[in-house]
Amino acid sequence: MAAAVARDVGCLPTGQQLIGVTYMKVSRRGFIKSTVVAAGAVAAPHVWLPVSSEAWGATLKKGEPIKVGLLFSLTGSLAVPEEDSTLVMQYAIDEINKAGGIAGSPIQPVIVDAKSDFAVYSEKAKELILRDKVIAIFGCYTSASRKAILPTVMANNHLLYYPTCYEGAECTQNTICTGPLANQHSKDLIPFMVQNFGKKVFFVGSNYVWPKESNKNAKVWLQQAGGELLGEEYIPLGSSEFGPVLNKIREAKPSFIFSTVVGASDIAFHKQFKQEGFKVDSMPIASLTTGEIETRAMGNEFGAGHFLSAPYFQALDNPTNKKFVENFLASKYGKNGVTHYNMEETYTSAYVFKYGLEAAAAKLGIENVTPRAIRDNSGGIKVGADVSPEGPIWIDEQNFNCWLVPKIGQCQADGSFKIVKQAAEHVAPDPYSIYPNLGTCTKDGLKAPDGKIRKNVI
Structure with a gap:
């Protein structure tokens, strides 16, 4: 099993361990008191890293770890939902690795604390892509944090798995979303x-x-x-x-x-x-x-x-969910005592990633798989009732959001x-359910009623 990589989570005094990651344990009372920066602000990163596919691009080799970024908040006012996203992603990665990994390679998470700060999300997304060379990022809970990192994701033709509900009115070619739309x-x-x-x-x-x-x-x-x-x-x-x-x-x-x-x-x-x-x-x-x-x-x-x-x-009363709840809560990741919708959407995103990467590797060979190739081979990917605790779900072939049962x-x-x-x-x-005049989100971009296509609309 590939070891997790911990970066920029700090050496903080309470010393709570999260798979080799030291981070500050936030109490439920402390969670209520914590705050974040103004939500509308998307600040520039504090560091600049050059964009060069040769120097920084993610590469995969058969049998070697597949690095993915986990960009959630472990401290601050978003820690309660996002800590659980980090925990359940590690659980899913362990589960996948124990079953043989992906195309013969284990998944290795690079865990970052975004600290409930939108400037930190933006900065760390850039570092995950350009310095750590992850093949995909799983992250964010708020739309403000998602929009903070999307310019970097799109500029590098990378891939973000956004595993929670959001408002829509967005059509990018570098995201896969497993939560519900409005x-x-x-x-x-x-x-x-x-x-x-x-x-x-x-x-x-x-x-x-x-x-x-x-x-x-x-x-x-x-x-x-x-x-x-x-x-x-x-x-x-x-x-x-x-x-x-x-x-x-x-x-x-x-x-x-x-x-x-x-x-x-x-x-x-x-x-x-x-x-x-x-x-x-x-x-x-x-x-x-x-x-x-x-x-x-x-x-x-x-x-x-x-x-x-x-x-x-x-x-939910189905065999897969009962097994998921029992095994997760009994694991070292289930310390918070419950499962919930955001966790489950994060869990299923790990399998959407697995199946999408496998499809891309089968078509291109593992050494030729890029973040964009995974996305382009994920349309129609289905997570069946034997894996998905909510029942079968699948990725729309055009807009790369999820078909699900409300x-x-x-x-x-x-x-x-x-x-x-x-x-x-x-x-x-x-x-675009309430904006039909703007067009339809397709795999190539937002297609307006006049047939013109705009890429990466956020």
């Missing part, structure tokens, strides 16, 4: 909540691109469902002060709250909701982000009764989620 979660969640709780809605989100763009989609679904938007508020990413927002909600008296609050703020929001005397049975929160890990961090009593839309829940769960008193609605069949990913 048409695969809020499109079902909004009418479900209107039908069951009432038409009046209040939107609350973190102040960056994903919540704002997601809410543009949600407004379309709300109008179609005959609902009424009473208010829309955004708070700084990492903020834990919701008093003014909750006062506005109290005055507006919505039927339910639609939340796109993330990270530490999400936990603080749910806790203050209950502490301020709001009742979940008369005004529940419907979220796109509050899963098992957030509920565990805030305390089950603060999550109980609220709703989440996601393709995966730990409670689900809505309600949090129970023990922190688990009961599935209250599930789509009858797989739903195709549509990055």
Whole structure:
């Protein structure tokens, strides 16, 4: 088994070990207090490295380790969801390596702490590609961090696996996404909540691109469902002060709250909701982000009764998921005690990578595989029900997002989620579902109605 490579994670005093990586252990209380830089900022890297495919390009050789970058936050306000992404990726890599690796080669993760800082994401993405010569990067949780690294990924014709939900309105030729788009979660969640709780809605989100763009989609679904938007508020990413927002909600008296609050703020929001005397049975929160890990961090009593839309829940009743949950939680990676949608989407991305690389190697030979070749051979790749805990999923042959089955769960008193609605069949990913006039995302770029194609639209 190839050893993990730890880079730039710091020599920090608490000394928590993560497969040879020393990093600061962030307590759930400390997590709530931590903050990040302004979400809209995408700063230039602190270091400059020359672009040269001969000097820096990733090369693969049969039997030698295949290096991949794990670019998630292990410290800061994004550590709770992103630490688990790092852990489950290591679990998946171990699993793949024990089964023989990929084309006879083991996977070797290069683990980096992005520190919940968008400038660090950008800097470390460049180093992973140009210095460490990884063949692909798995990383990011927020769209702001994704957009911070995409210019580097595209400039080097590299490959990013983005394993979580996002807003769409993006069409690049260097990404593969395994989480849901807006048409695969809020499109079902909004009418479900209107039908069951009432038409009046209040939107609350973190102040960056994903919540704002997601809410543009949600407004379309709300109008179609005959609902009424009473208010829309955004708070700084990492903020834990919701008093003014909750006062506005109290005055507006919505039927339910639609939340796109993330990270530490999400936990603080749910806790203050209950502490301020709001009742979940008369005004529940419907979220796109509050899963098992957030509920565990805030305390089950603060999550109980609220709703989440996601393709995966730990409670899914199928043999593959039961095996995944049992084996992961029993492993050295399962220390946080739950599985959740973001982890599972990260886990399946490891197998999408495996199958895509195998397809490219079979066609080109392992020595000729490039990051772009893996992407170009991943359209239509399927992760079957014997591997994917959420059930079979596959990568769209044109836009390289995921076909999946949307689900809505309600949090129970023990922190688990009961599935209250599930789509009858797989739903195709549509990055431009509310922007049909802009065109269609194809494997070659965004194809406008007039037939013109624009590459790498972000």
